[in-house]
Amino acid sequence: MSQNDDNNAYWAANVRLILISLVIWALVSFGFGIILRPMLSGIAVGGSDLGFWFAQQGSIIVFLALIFFYAWRMNKLDREHGVDEE
Amino acid sequence: MDQFTLNLLFVGASFALYIGIAVWARAGSTSEFYAAGRGVHPVTNGMATAADWMSAASFISMAGLIAFTGYDNSSFLMGWTGGYVLLALLLAPYLRKFGKFTVSEFIGDRFYSKTARLVAVICLLVASITYVIGQMQGVGIAFGRFLEIDATLGLLIGACVVFAYAVFGGMKGVTYTQVAQYCVLIMAYTIPAIFISLQLTGNPIPALGLFGDHVASGEPLLAKLDQIVTDLGFAEYTAAHGSTINMVLFTLSLMIGTAGLPHVIMRFFTVPRVSDARWSAGWSLVFIALLYLTAPAVGAMARLNISELMWPNGTGGEAVSVEQIETAPEYAWMATWQQTGLLGWEDKNGDGKIQYYNDANADMQAKAEAAGWEGNELTNFNRDILVLANPEIASLPGWVIGLVAAGGLAAALSTAAGLLLAISSAVSHDLLKGQLTPNMSEKSELLAARISMAAAIVVAVILGLNPPGFAAQTVALAFGLAAASIFPALMMGIFSTRINNTGAVTGMLAGLVVTLVYIFLHKGWFFIPDTNSFTDANPLLGPVKSTSFGAIGALVNFIVAYVVSGMTKDTPQEIKDLVQSVRVPRGAGAAVEGH
Structure with a gap:
């Protein structure tokens, strides 16, 4: 039963990590890039504003960081819960 | 040497390279032909995935759409990269753990139903064929320019080349050919961009040049561009003009669609380990981002030029x-x-x-x-x-123009061939062998695969002659269909133990049908011109254009599956166990061929 409990704890930790990552994912693209762009219009970035930068470049860079962070964190989590591949 | 000969030389040399690598790699590993991805380092696999993924839409079409619309088309940039986050977090590691080769096999097993597998195959076929139409448009334009003929004739010649290329098949299966294709297409995309960025901004990195200063006027490049286009009466480049709701839905549809396209997901089935599936998605996006960070600079600078x-x-x-x-x-x-x-x-x-x-x-x-x-x-x-x-607009040297021709063809051909293989394996392996005639011999399975490939090309050419939009827009419709049908079923299959066979089947059908009908209402039934009742300028549902409907279709899919599952019998214990086992990496064996 303890292995099952541990698997549940592992899964809960994974889901929590996914949710945090997806909040950031949505914030930079749908948030800064689209919906919140008018609020960021005061911050000038090279001939346009921060929202434009997030829509055309910034979000892509954050996506990359997110995937690598998740992969690194999950591989650590796998080992902590003893569910990594031998 | 004139430009025509130079183009011929570059295209010819790149094709010789692909064939050479295919022959060389094949000689070493005939038995491992289909499993070429296994035992390959995640970085190499990422590069091959990037070549597979970046098609005529990314290479040929996307920067042009951004150039003439500006900020409003940022959806393509965010959508086609953000999907990899969904893929890496929600699907790739679990599907790798499941350990089969096709998406429809997972759906068939998880929802313990042949009907579910059949519906998944139908969804896959509809999305893939729409996608191929967009590719054929790109192939037609590339061949039209390169052979200096009409684009329609270019499309017909291109179709023959794609067919030969896909049937030859070996090129697709060997990862190293795709690595070569990636190198050709990324060089072809970035080298002219670097030249142009140097000319206009003095910065050799186009992505930085975009936000740099325009050398000739001393003003920021984007401010200069805004001023010129508004002087000519066009909409300001960096400002938002379309509806915010539509832009959000369109971006979301492209993201979900990316994570629902079978030929992309399949790449992650064959990496050695579950942890590699996570890394591999990241590396794919690194190589894709090289093009996607350059594309907005290409668009803005071309518009200025x-x-x-x-x-x-x-x-x-x-x-x-x-x-x-x-x-x-x-x-x-x-x-x-x-x-x-x-x-x-x-x-x-x-x-x-x-x-x-x-x-x-x-x-x-x-x-x-x-x-x-x-x-x-x-x-x-x-x-x-x-x-x-x-490159011609910016008066770059002839060899750059030749390189771009080779890159455009590499992008269009690799993806078109990949999609045709996905279509033919869906028909011969999942549909015929898995459902209708299980006792089919290997020889007739191969014949069926070739026939379905030919049929798919004919359909794509006919529809490609009267395309429902520019290449990237046509492809966006395919993403909407994948978003509404495949992605929700996969995600619910992993993250819920409660969704049962009836729920999944009705959910997928509801998502597919409602999205397909919405697209046909706006683009014409089966894309036949003048059979549409609405236009994207004035859509049925407020601001929601047909290319943005995929996200709503996905929502319909989720709701229907959830409600129907709630009203019908719970999933059996062995399915709950299957879901639990998919969730933990331990015990993942090599992917196996299943029926």
Whole structure:
């Protein structure tokens, strides 16, 4: 039963990590890039504003960081819960 | 050496390279042919995935759509990269743990139902065929320019080449060929961009040049561009014009669709370990981002160059003369592109000059009347030619133009061939062998695969002659369909133990049908022109264009599956166990062929 409990704890930790990552994912693209762009219009970035930068470049860079962070964190989590591949 | 010979040389050399690598790699590992991805380092696999993924839509079409619309088309940039986050977090590691080769096999097993597998195959076919139409458009344009013929004839020649290429098959299966294709296409995309960025901003990195200063005027590049396009009556480049709701839904549809496209997901089934599936998604995005971070710079800089070519004396001065276009070397690209039928101009007021401006703008109409202009005289500029014409527009050396031709063909052919293989394996393996005639011999399975491939090409060519939009827009429709049908079923299959066979089947069907109907209502039934009841300028549901409906279709899929599952029998224990085992990496064996 303890292995099952541990698997549940592992899964809960994974889901929590996914949710945090997806909040950031949505914030930079749908948030800064689209919906919140008018609020960021005061911050000038090279001939346009921060929202434009997030829509055309910034979000892509954050996506990359997110995937690598998740992969690194999950591989650590796998080992902590003893569910990594031998 | 003239440009035509140079193009021929570059395209020929790149094809020789792919064939050479295919032959060399094949000799070493015939038995591991289908499992080429296994035992390959995640970085290499990422590069191959990037080549598979970046198609005519990314390479040929996307920068052109951004160039002529500006900020509003940022959805393509965010959508086609953000999907990899969903893929890496929600699907790839679990599907790798499941350990089968096709998406429909997972759906069939998880929802313990042959019907579910059949519905998944149908969804896959509808999305893939729509996708191939977009690819064929790109192939037609690339061949049309490269052989200096009409784009329609280019499409027919391209179809024959794609067919031969897909049937030859080996090229697709060998990861190293795709690595070579990636190298060719990324060089072809970035080298001209670096040249142009240096010319305009002095910065060798296009992504930084975009936010840098325009050397000639000393102003920021984007501010200069905004000023020029508004002078000509066009919408400001960096400002938002469309509906925010539509932009959010469109971006979301492209993201979910990316994570629901079978030929992308399949790449992650064959990496050695679950942890590699996570890394591999990251590496794929690194290589994709190299192009996607360059694309907005390519678009903005090309728009600036075109505007300045049309108004060589500034927007307040005289327009370019017909004589200049016909004789000056920096305008030679206009004559070559005119042959494809994708670029056109007409001296409507007979003043010997070609005025390029937005004749739908009221202020410009007043100005035009005063100046004696009779409408925009750059009458046709197909968005899809922009990337291919870009080096010529910037007067770059001939070898760069040849390289871009080779890169465009690499992008279009690799993806078109990959999709055709996915379609043929869905028909022969999942549909015929898995459902209708399980006792089929290997030989007739192969024959069925070839026939379905040929049929898919014929359908794609017929529909590609009257495409529902520019290449990237057609492809966006395919993403909507994948988003509404496949992605929700996969996600619920992993993250819920409660969704049962009936729920999944009704959910997928509801998502697919509602999205397909919405697209057909706007783009014509089966994309046949003039059978549509609405247009994307004035859509059925408020601001929601047909390309953005995929996200709503996905929501319908989730809701229907959840409600129907709640009203019907719970999933059996062995399915709950299957879901639990998919969730933990331990015990993942090598992927196996299943039926």
